[in-house]
Amino acid sequence: MPRHDWTGDQIAQLFALPLPELMHRAMAAHRRHFDPTQVQISTLLSIKTGGCPEDCAYCPQAAQYQTGVKAEKLMDVAAVLADAAKAKAAGASRFCMGAAWREPKDKDLDAVCRMVEGVKALGLESCVTLGMLTEPQAHKLKQAGLDYYNHNLDTSPEYYSKIITTRTYQDRLDTLSAVRDAGIHVCCGGIVGMGEAASDRVGMIAALAALNPHPESVPINALVQVEGTPVAQEAPLNAIEFVRTVAVARIVMPASVVRLSAGRETMSQETQALCFLAGANSIFYGEKLLTTPNPETYADRALFARLGLTPMPAKAAEN
Numbered sequence: 001m002p003r004h005d006w007t008g009d010q011i012a013q014l015f016a017l018p019l020p021e022l023m024h025r026a027m028a029a030h031r032r033h034f035d036p037t038q039v040q041i042s043t044l045l046s047i048k049t050g051g052c053p054e055d056c057a058y059c060p061q062a063a064q065y066q067t068g069v070k071a072e073k074l075m076d077v078a079a080v081l082a083d084a085a086k087a088k089a090a091g092a093s094r095f096c097m098g099a100a101w102r103e104p105k106d107k108d109l110d111a112v113c114r115m116v117e118g119v120k121a122l123g124l125e126s127c128v129t130l131g132m133l134t135e136p137q138a139h140k141l142k143q144a145g146l147d148y149y150n151h152n153l154d155t156s157p158e159y160y161s162k163i164i165t166t167r168t169y170q171d172r173l174d175t176l177s178a179v180r181d182a183g184i185h186v187c188c189g190g191i192v193g194m195g196e197a198a199s200d201r202v203g204m205i206a207a208l209a210a211l212n213p214h215p216e217s218v219p220i221n222a223l224v225q226v227e228g229t230p231v232a233q234e235a236p237l238n239a240i241e242f243v244r245t246v247a248v249a250r251i252v253m254p255a256s257v258v259r260l261s262a263g264r265e266t267m268s269q270e271t272q273a274l275c276f277l278a279g280a281n282s283i284f285y286g287e288k289l290l291t292t293p294n295p296e297t298y299a300d301r302a303l304f305a306r307l308g309l310t311p312m313p314a315k316a317a318e319n
C-alpha cells in the first residue's frame with residue numbers, strides 16, 4: 001500500500017543513498033505496480049497562450065516578463081480537435097490542453113468542456129490545466145468527461161514564495177482537493193533546477209507524497225530556462241541529481257505514473273534512459289511543450305526503439 005506519512009528525513013535519506021541502491025529500490029517499486037518496459041505517452045497543446053496575470057518565476061507566459069511570447073486568444077474548438085486527432089495518429093493516448101489563466105471564466109470553461117468532449121469522442125484520455133478551479137467548475141469538467149486535471153505544487157512550501165507571489169501554496173492545495181472531490185484524476189508534480197536547495201527537492205517530494213490519495217500522475221520537470229524570466233540565470237541541475245529526484249518520486253509514490261516532462265529537449269539520451277530506469281514511465285510527445293521546445297517525435301521513436309520501450313496502453317496508465 002502506498003504510504004502518505006513519509007517524513008522529510010526519510011525522503012532525505014533516500015536522496016542520499018548510493019546511486020546503485022537508490023536505483024535498485026526505485027526499480028523494485030516500479031515493477032511492483034507497472035510493466036517497466038511501457039511508457040505512457042501524452043501530447044500537450046497550448047490552447048490559450050501568454051498574457052497570464054500570475055507571476056510564476058519560471059514561466060514565459062506570465063504577462064509581466066519580457067520573453068517574446070505573444071498573448072493569444074483561446075483556440076477554436078475545431079482547431080483543438082484537429083490537433084488532438086493528429087496526436088492520436090502519432091501514438092498519443094492522452095491529450096493535454098493548457099491555458100495560461102489565473103482561473104477560467106465560466107464562458108471559457110464552456111468552450112473547454114466542448115474540447116474535452118471532442119477529445120473523448122476521439123478515444124483519447126483528456127487532461128486540462130487551466131489554473132485555479134472552484135468546486136462547481138471541477139464538477140462541470142467532470143461532467144464533460146475530463147479524466148485528469150494538472151495543477152503542480154511546483155516546489156517545496158518553503159521555497160514557494162521565491163517562485164510565485166500571486167497565489168499561495170494553500171490555493172494550490174484547495175484546487176487539488178476540488179479536483180479530487182469531483183472524481184477527476186490528479187496530475188501534480190513540480191519543477192527542479194530553479195535555484196532551490198536540495199532540501200527543497202526533499203520538501204517538494206514530501207508535499208506530493210502527503211497528498212492522499214497520491215496524484216495518479218506526477219510530472220517531474222527540469223527547468224527550461226527562458227530569457228526574461230526571473231530564474232533564467234539559475235545553474236542547471238546536475239543530471240544525476242535529476243535522476244535521483246525521479247527515483248525518489250518513484251519510491252514514495254510507487255503506484256503513480258511519474259512523468260519525465262519539461263527539460264527533455266536538453267537532456268542526453270543517456271540521462272533519459274537513466275530516468276526510465278529510475279521509474280519514469282510517461283513522457284510528453286510532440287514538438288512543443290506549451291511554448292518551449294520538446295524532442296522531435298522521430299527522436300523519441302528512435303530512443304524507444306533503442307531502449308526496447310513501448311507505449312503504455314491507456315488502461316494500464318490508470319493504475
Ligand code: SF4
Pocket residue numbers: 052053054055056059060061062099100101102131
Ligand atoms: S505557470 Fe500557468 S499560472 Fe503561472 S504564469 Fe505560467 S501560465 Fe500563468
